[in-house]
Amino acid sequence: MREIRFREALREAMSEEMRKDPNIFLMGEEVAEYNGAYKVSQGMLDEFGAKRVIDTPITELGFAGIAVGAGMNGLRPIVEFMTFNFALLAIDQIVNGAAKMLSMSGGQFSCPIVFRGPSGSAGQLGAQHSQMFENWYANVPGLKVISPSNPYDAKGLLKSAILDNDPVIFMESEVMYSDMGPVPEDEYYIPIGKAVVNKEGSDVTIVSFNKMMKVALKAAEELQKDNISAEVIDLRTIRPLDIKTIVESVKKTNRIIIIDESWPYGGISSEITYQLQKDAFDYLDAPIKRINGADANMHYAPNLVSAYLPDTAKVINAVKDVMYVKN
Numbered sequence: 001m002r003e004i005r006f007r008e009a010l011r012e013a014m015s016e017e018m019r020k021d022p023n024i025f026l027m028g029e030e031v032a033e034y035n036g037a038y039k040v041s042q043g044m045l046d047e048f049g050a051k052r053v054i055d056t057p058i059t060e061l062g063f064a065g066i067a068v069g070a071g072m073n074g075l076r077p078i079v080e081f082m083t084f085n086f087a088l089l090a091i092d093q094i095v096n097g098a099a100k101m102l103s104m105s106g107g108q109f110s111c112p113i114v115f116r117g118p119s120g121s122a123g124q125l126g127a128q129h130s131q132m133f134e135n136w137y138a139n140v141p142g143l144k145v146i147s148p149s150n151p152y153d154a155k156g157l158l159k160s161a162i163l164d165n166d167p168v169i170f171m172e173s174e175v176m177y178s179d180m181g182p183v184p185e186d187e188y189y190i191p192i193g194k195a196v197v198n199k200e201g202s203d204v205t206i207v208s209f210n211k212m213m214k215v216a217l218k219a220a221e222e223l224q225k226d227n228i229s230a231e232v233i234d235l236r237t238i239r240p241l242d243i244k245t246i247v248e249s250v251k252k253t254n255r256i257i258i259i260d261e262s263w264p265y266g267g268i269s270s271e272i273t274y275q276l277q278k279d280a281f282d283y284l285d286a287p288i289k290r291i292n293g294a295d296a297n298m299h300y301a302p303n304l305v306s307a308y309l310p311d312t313a314k315v316i317n318a319v320k321d322v323m324y325v326k327n
Helices: 006-020 044-048 060-072 086-098 134-138 151-163 212-224 243-253 268-279 302-308 312-322
Strands: 002-005 024-028 053-055 076-080 114-118 144-146 168-172 180-183 196-199 204-208 230-234 237-239 256-260 289-292
Touching: 002 006, 006 024, 006 044, 006 151, 006 180, 024 044, 024 060, 044 053, 060 076, 060 086, 086 114, 114 151, 134 144, 134 168, 134 237, 134 268, 144 151, 151 168, 151 180, 196 212, 196 243, 204 212, 204 243, 204 312, 212 230, 212 256, 212 312, 230 243, 243 256, 243 268, 256 268, 256 312, 268 289, 289 312
Parallel strands: 024 053, 024 076, 076 114, 114 168, 144 168, 204 230, 204 256, 256 289
Antiparallel strands: 002 180, 144 237, 196 230
16 A cells, blocks of 8 residues: 555546556546646646547537547546536536436447546635535436545546446545545455445444545544544445445444535435435434535635534534433
């Protein structure tokens, strides 16, 4: 194992698969000459050339449509959005094109595309650049949605996504590209649709994904000081959702907190809550609690950014609520 940055793990995943298969290529704004807006594709133009690492105009709808056509014709595009906020301009091609192509063509055309880039808040960037859309894309049949929290998962899951014959939405975090983490020297793949228990515990289950895993793990560390043992689960994949791992944890702990940075209405936390009441209701000793972003637009002021986002204190208070412990 060696310690590498999140961006390097993504770069290794793409480069390793591109060396094996000439049909895989990367396209997006500034991915080539500028080495990527977040330097994820640094050096890839030099290795693979301008036909396989392609700078695009600022036309998300256009280059997403090119990717759909390329995927239908035997290629495997990786599309980088500078941020998934900009992917809203391409959502027609993603939802009405890529996601529906296999079924609408009667199985004649698959659409193996990875749409990847940063999602969620990254500090004081204002309402239009701070949104988390995992639940939007997870609502669409035909799409798979991945949202990793560390370099190890990012590399293994991106390699699996590139080889998948379905379109995959791969959501990263802008504030995690410099995060360091252990990654094996050898190649490896992580199966899509499998959550992981990052920390075992016996009193309460905490579930999250992407950068909110930092909040979950920090809360678990603080709770341990009060002799509260929290089990922490990283979803890794939003669709397909590994509800089985969550149910097995709840059978053990009998309590659960869900941390989800996105808006509360109709979100991932709501879906997990529904599935748990369906499959694990008799094991619950307290109501399910969820910690979401505020049901509002993200503001620029730092105090409002802080009030908007889930944090360790909010999670600890929620855990103590479900354990009926006085704060």
